[in-house]
Amino acid sequence: MPADGGIGAPNKRREDVRFLTGKGKYTDDLNRPGQAHVIFVRSQVAHGNLTAVNTDEAAAMPGVIRIFTGADFAEVGGLPCGWQVTDRHGEPMQEPAHPVLAQGKVRHVGDAIAAVVAETADQARDAAEAVEVEIDELPAVVDMKAALAADAPKVHDDLSSNLCYDWGFVEENKAAVEEAFANAAHVTTLELVNNRLIANPMEPRVAIGDYDAAGGDSTLYTTSQNPHVIRLLMGAFVLGIPEHKLRVVAPDVGGGFGSKIFHYAEEAFCTFAAKALERPVKWTSTRSEAFITDAHGRDHVTTIQLALDADNNFTAIRTDTHANMGAYLSTFAPSVPTWLHGTLMAGNYRTPLIYVNVKAVFTNTVPVDAYRGAGRPEATFQLERVIDKAARELGVDPIALRRQNFITEFPYATPVAVEYDTGNYVATMDKLEEIADLAGFDARRAESAAKGKLRGLGVNCYIEACGIAPSNLVGQLGARAGLYESATVRVNATGGLVVMTGSHSHGQGHETAFPQVVADMIGIDPSMVEIVHGDTANTPMGMGTYGSRSLAVGGSAMVRATEKIIAKAKKIAAHLMEAAEGDIELKDGQFSVAGTDKSVAWGDVTLAAYVPHNYPLEDIEPGLEETAFYDPANFTYPAGAYACEVEVDPDTGKVTIERFSAADDFGNIVNPMIVDGQVHGGLGQGIGQALLEHAVYDEDGQLLSGSYMDYAMPRADDVPFYTVDHSCQTPCTHNPLGVKGCGEAGAIGSPPAVVNAVVDALRSAGHDVTHIDMPLSPHRVWQAMQA
Amino acid sequence: MYEFDIEKPSTIDEAVAALASDEAQALGGGQTLIPTLKQRLAAPGVLVSLGGIDALKGIRPEGDTLVIGAGTCHADVAADGTIPALSALAAGIGDPAVRNRGTIGGSLANNDPSACYPAGVLGLGATVVTNQREIGAGDFFTGLFETALEDGEIITAVKLPRPEAAAYVKFEQPASRFALVGVFVSRTGTEVRVAVTGASEDGVFRWTEAEAALSANFAPDALDGMSPDGDMISDIHGSAEYRAHLVAVLTKRAVAAC
Numbered sequence A: 001m002p003a004d005g006g007i008g009a010p011n012k013r014r015e016d017v018r019f020l021t022g023k024g025k026y027t028d029d030l031n032r033p034g035q036a037h038v039i040f041v042r043s044q045v046a047h048g049n050l051t052a053v054n055t056d057e058a059a060a061m062p063g064v065i066r067i068f069t070g071a072d073f074a075e076v077g078g079l080p081c082g083w084q085v086t087d088r089h090g091e092p093m094q095e096p097a098h099p100v101l102a103q104g105k106v107r108h109v110g111d112a113i114a115a116v117v118a119e120t121a122d123q124a125r126d127a128a129e130a131v132e133v134e135i136d137e138l139p140a141v142v143d144m145k146a147a148l149a150a151d152a153p154k155v156h157d158d159l160s161s162n163l164c165y166d167w168g169f170v171e172e173n174k175a176a177v178e179e180a181f182a183n184a185a186h187v188t189t190l191e192l193v194n195n196r197l198i199a200n201p202m203e204p205r206v207a208i209g210d211y212d213a214a215g216g217d218s219t220l221y222t223t224s225q226n227p228h229v230i231r232l233l234m235g236a237f238v239l240g241i242p243e244h245k246l247r248v249v250a251p252d253v254g255g256g257f258g259s260k261i262f263h264y265a266e267e268a269f270c271t272f273a274a275k276a277l278e279r280p281v282k283w284t285s286t287r288s289e290a291f292i293t294d295a296h297g298r299d300h301v302t303t304i305q306l307a308l309d310a311d312n313n314f315t316a317i318r319t320d321t322h323a324n325m326g327a328y329l330s331t332f333a334p335s336v337p338t339w340l341h342g343t344l345m346a347g348n349y350r351t352p353l354i355y356v357n358v359k360a361v362f363t364n365t366v367p368v369d370a371y372r373g374a375g376r377p378e379a380t381f382q383l384e385r386v387i388d389k390a391a392r393e394l395g396v397d398p399i400a401l402r403r404q405n406f407i408t409e410f411p412y413a414t415p416v417a418v419e420y421d422t423g424n425y426v427a428t429m430d431k432l433e434e435i436a437d438l439a440g441f442d443a444r445r446a447e448s449a450a451k452g453k454l455r456g457l458g459v460n461c462y463i464e465a466c467g468i469a470p471s472n473l474v475g476q477l478g479a480r481a482g483l484y485e486s487a488t489v490r491v492n493a494t495g496g497l498v499v500m501t502g503s504h505s506h507g508q509g510h511e512t513a514f515p516q517v518v519a520d521m522i523g524i525d526p527s528m529v530e531i532v533h534g535d536t537a538n539t540p541m542g543m544g545t546y547g548s549r550s551l552a553v554g555g556s557a558m559v560r561a562t563e564k565i566i567a568k569a570k571k572i573a574a575h576l577m578e579a580a581e582g583d584i585e586l587k588d589g590q591f592s593v594a595g596t597d598k599s600v601a602w603g604d605v606t607l608a609a610y611v612p613h614n615y616p617l618e619d620i621e622p623g624l625e626e627t628a629f630y631d632p633a634n635f636t637y638p639a640g641a642y643a644c645e646v647e648v649d650p651d652t653g654k655v656t657i658e659r660f661s662a663a664d665d666f667g668n669i670v671n672p673m674i675v676d677g678q679v680h681g682g683l684g685q686g687i688g689q690a691l692l693e694h695a696v697y698d699e700d701g702q703l704l705s706g707s708y709m710d711y712a713m714p715r716a717d718d719v720p721f722y723t724v725d726h727s728c729q730t731p732c733t734h735n736p737l738g739v740k741g742c743g744e745a746g747a748i749g750s751p752p753a754v755v756n757a758v759v760d761a762l763r764s765a766g767h768d769v770t771h772i773d774m775p776l777s778p779h780r781v782w783q784a785m786q787a
Numbered sequence B: 001m002y003e004f005d006i007e008k009p010s011t012i013d014e015a016v017a018a019l020a021s022d023e024a025q026a027l028g029g030g031q032t033l034i035p036t037l038k039q040r041l042a043a044p045g046v047l048v049s050l051g052g053i054d055a056l057k058g059i060r061p062e063g064d065t066l067v068i069g070a071g072t073c074h075a076d077v078a079a080d081g082t083i084p085a086l087s088a089l090a091a092g093i094g095d096p097a098v099r100n101r102g103t104i105g106g107s108l109a110n111n112d113p114s115a116c117y118p119a120g121v122l123g124l125g126a127t128v129v130t131n132q133r134e135i136g137a138g139d140f141f142t143g144l145f146e147t148a149l150e151d152g153e154i155i156t157a158v159k160l161p162r163p164e165a166a167a168y169v170k171f172e173q174p175a176s177r178f179a180l181v182g183v184f185v186s187r188t189g190t191e192v193r194v195a196v197t198g199a200s201e202d203g204v205f206r207w208t209e210a211e212a213a214l215s216a217n218f219a220p221d222a223l224d225g226m227s228p229d230g231d232m233i234s235d236i237h238g239s240a241e242y243r244a245h246l247v248a249v250l251t252k253r254a255v256a257a258c
């Protein structure tokens, strides 16, 4: 551990002091003077024509200021989609309108119909109950395959069908893939469901719109992972407010897991209403509302096939996936089953030919978008499950089959468009075998058997593409945004620094990790560096936090800006010491002249920059502040190997996780304690998906798991003590920190390990089980044993 | 929540008087009622809090019977230990906050088909005491969320005979952690009672066939091949068939634990 608390030090998270003592400042903690409250009237049916919205009685109720309906938004823009996917035939996806308040039709339970603004939230709630809504109910489409039938009811009447797009990747490989399958010695086929999830961050969403009539300035306070993106999308596409007249502030954010990336109707509504009423307007989601308005995650139905030659080498992969978009296109929804999923189908293996087909489908359900891992968990799950199944069919060891097909030479160009810069999958698997004590498994299985329990072992690998993303590449793929990140480093006269970043923490510990990077470069204590984020008024344009990008992209921007600072500071130091600039060295916060004992301290230089009495004013400006934008050259490719051991109760089907080990390669590590925490959290969510979580709709489009009474979140006693290791490090070759990102790995890599383990346990007792769909509830596991 | 008034009587008589109004509803620990109010699923005009009535609190033995005041919280029953199976049942309800607020009276009056106490009370052959009468457990639970209580009648205590042996085995619904199925078995002499919660469309019930089999031979394998009749609940957490299976498994486990 570095003594100076710089890169590599497990510094405690400084933000936790306020989080753990109840002093965090979340959006709901903010209240603007004169603020009114809004409650939304939401559809209770999944699909129907809106024939009347009568607000007369409600409008006369105490405290009501104004009731808005769809008519007020007829001329207002809809929520934009940030990614356009082009289908197999070169046509753009079908892109329906996404109004702020329903226009003539409701399309999912929770769709907003009217908005009641009143003096207090309770008054608004009372009046909302008095709004009379008439809906001619239409049959709902919930099942994706049924939604594509010729006679299926259409979610959007103006589209040709419920098909958003039919995407093929790599389309040019299709014929070659078919041929490889025709020539295969063995083909393994697996059908599976990647269960629909709800992110459920601890903090529900909140939005406060504020308007300063004197200056014509709008401000939105919101629970967001990327305030600049919200400012751009809402300002440019929905409300027509130029960015210099719109400020978006996201203070402390209590978790997001993706669900707070997107631009939501409530944000646009509050900003719009604040201007219309010239009063701040606040909305705080209830937990029940969150279930039916926060974007959901996953929800793929897939058939995957793996072709092998006679020596068990993988020769081709073919997949056929239906991906649920829900009723509207959420901000980044189209990218998730395509570019964040198809590009990962090579996994850690040499498979020369891959073809991925994805049909994205509209249904009368809540929109689905990125959720921790976004596309990559879906890819990993299919691949690692089908490999396990192939190993069983072929009678070979699943680890050996993986090892045999590992990519071992880097850089490696996959057949699915991406190039892995570096990795060492053999090393992570070796490490896993060691930390998971796989050699001791048989003994542990015997112990479990003595207790009447079936023990199973599941092992798998994963790869992910993080640090998103090169702007020119994603632009070609349909992104309507660049994916650089920015940093402004402001050095104060007395030597302290403020780093303003466009990325934004929603719990990741940026305020601790980022200072380690900057302080390390200068050789000062991290306590001299403060992070500012989450406010478009005082941070440079940035793209926010998701896709494990903040350190890899945002941290790299900080490195670039700090390099500029150091370069300038060296010039000043050279002047102060009357030496040549090229001879100046910076170490431990001291500038010295090479080969002499002359030196000046960091603080002397920063002071000179702001009190330029003795200063080379003819050469350089005073002040010490630099900005850098960093656009990554490639994705980063964290990878690892995971092992899960379960016990299954043969009488009830209940699964308990007895051991879970994770060997990850995240490249260089800035703060190992934070990395541990990120892996733990990701594993918890992955185990949650594998065993517990499921958003279930009935055929009428009612969400059956619409509260914690029926939606099972993982709790502390659902997860074991983890063994995590990140000592295998192949640094990223193209960013200055050599980091790869660690935020999603746990959630990506763990579901297949759990399912592989349960299948192994059941098979060990003679059950001819090849797959069980997640979540592996006791009921489902028991049913599998009855078959 | 809708607005309501709150009354805080200190005696049972005052509480009964306050509950005479149509608009009034008793408030026990509030662990079921308050969430219901928050979701605006109930709109009582007056809440009559039973929390300040000392006569409703406490646990005391009366001969072979244990008398638990209706206002006693789950944590106190868990700590008592006179009937270990009942204390274990109480210890397995919810979380510490729920156990320190929720009361046995509130749980019984609510008669949630997945709640634990109804199984304990029926499985011990207890008597529910109200401000008006004593009701045998077999007559008290009348269906899902239904009891023999009349409007304005409150539970004051529960009288529980101490069994020679008893055990409660709960299989948790993964999300709510209420009982997906819970089975309470008690034995005194050759009298065996098997009460099942969580499983039936009719709420808590006695599995009489199992009782008969166990009276003859109090051993898990006396139940081999048996499963309960009747309509079992089927939902996203388990089919009717699965619940029927669990009833048999858990009953055997409870017998083994007696």
Ligand SMILES: Cc1cc2nc3c(=O)[nH]c(=O)nc-3n(C[C@H](O)[C@H](O)[C@H](O)COP(=O)(O)OP(=O)(O)OC[C@H]3O[C@@H](n4cnc5c(N)ncnc54)[C@H](O)[C@@H]3O)c2cc1C
Residues within 6 Å of the ligand: B025, B026, B027, B028, B029, B030, B031, B032, B033, B034, B050, B070, B071, B092, B093, B094, B095, B098, B101, B102, B103, B104, B105, B106, B107, B109, B110, B112, B114, B115, B116, B117, B153, B154, B155, B156, B176, B177, B178, B179
């Ligand atoms: C997170 C959570 C987990 C839980 N888990 C479980 C579990 O695993 N198993 C389980 O069994 N329960 C569980 N519960 C329910 C808990 O046991 C409640 O405490 C109980 O069901 C209601 O008791 P209460 O005193 O809180 O009643 P209240 O919520 O105050 O009232 C419930 C109903 O009973 C009526 N009532 C209250 N007291 C009386 C009385 N003396 N006479 C007549 N009517 C009365 C009220 O009018 C109301 O209709 C859980 C609750 C929560 C919040």
